[in-house]
Amino acid sequence: MGKARELKGNEILKHIRCKMGDVAPYVITPGDPARVKRIVEHMDSAEFIAENREYTVYTGTYKGTPITVCSHGIGGPACSIAFEELIMLGAKVFIRVGSAGGRQKDIPIGTPVVITASFRGEGTSKVYLPAEFPAVADLDVTNAMIAVLKESGTPYRAGVGYCRDAYYVQDQNLNALLTEAGVMAAEQEAAILYIIGSKRGVKTGAVVSTDSNIWLENQPTIEEKEILYRQGESHTIRTALEAMYKLYQQGAHEF
Ligand SMILES: O=P(O)(O)O[C@H]1O[C@H](CO)[C@@H](O)[C@H]1O
Numbered sequence: 001m002g003k004a005r006e007l008k009g010n011e012i013l014k015h016i017r018c019k020m021g022d023v024a025p026y027v028i029t030p031g032d033p034a035r036v037k038r039i040v041e042h043m044d045s046a047e048f049i050a051e052n053r054e055y056t057v058y059t060g061t062y063k064g065t066p067i068t069v070c071s072h073g074i075g076g077p078a079c080s081i082a083f084e085e086l087i088m089l090g091a092k093v094f095i096r097v098g099s100a101g102g103r104q105k106d107i108p109i110g111t112p113v114v115i116t117a118s119f120r121g122e123g124t125s126k127v128y129l130p131a132e133f134p135a136v137a138d139l140d141v142t143n144a145m146i147a148v149l150k151e152s153g154t155p156y157r158a159g160v161g162y163c164r165d166a167y168y169v170q171d172q173n174l175n176a177l178l179t180e181a182g183v184m185a186a187e188q189e190a191a192i193l194y195i196i197g198s199k200r201g202v203k204t205g206a207v208v209s210t211d212s213n214i215w216l217e218n219q220p221t222i223e224e225k226e227i228l229y230r231q232g233e234s235h236t237i238r239t240a241l242e243a244m245y246k247l248y249q250q251g252a253h254e255f
Pocket residue numbers: 030031032073074075097098099100167187188189
């Protein structure tokens with residue numbers, strides 16, 4: 001396992017602009033900085049730590065669980081920087097709270113999807129580990145999120161995600177193949193998070209709300225999609241926070 005780089009003294013890291021002591025062992029990472037604020041609203045309290053480029057960071061507690069919320073931006077290079085710097089500062093358990101395109105016809109927009117593993121259709125993760133290595137979420141993190149969704153009776157899906165680089169390129173043959181193989185949702189960061197988790201020895205998982213679905217015959221307007229996505233997002237935020245609480249009770253960060 002490759003260790004994260006060690007820090008020098010009170011070093012402030014270049015991108016997330018945090019230093020030792022700023023980051024909790026439990027980290028929730030949305031892509032969108034605006035989502036950070038919507039997550040933090042549900043915490044007991046949270047302090048603004050730093051804002052630089054696409055990275056906005058708050059640290060606080062949820063039901064006594066020490067949690068940092070840090071946005072990671074869009075795509076592999078941006079998110080890998082956030083994950084690496086957070087790990088250097090002591091992050092141990094990650095949940096990505098994201099958006100994604102539904103890839104099964106029966107997934108309505110606004111559905112929470114727990115990504116249990118991810119197809120590595122992007123470039124960044126291959127710099128860390130060869131393409132044959134599976135991008136898999138930590139079982140305890142995944143199980144905690146599924147338990148929260150089951151307990152609340154929220155309709156959800158769980159399964160393999162499709163992680164990719166080029167948002168505006170659609171390979172229809174690959175899309176059809178992956179849907180046939182049961183892939184649930186397409187997004188751009190879960191595989192990188194899971195591979196960095198394996199490489200650096202931290203626990204990772206992801207829950208996304210679908211904001212679209214390429215297979216729907218009647219495509220909603222962007223405004224209708226946003227309303228449905230936000231309904232799903234409220235479930236993903238609650239799922240991540242409650243899962244972190246469960247994991248903290250289990251001592252998931254003690255390794
Ligand atoms: O909403 P976030 O978390 O950014 O996730 C998804 O949205 C972005 C693309 O619109 C990509 O980052 C993709 O992974």
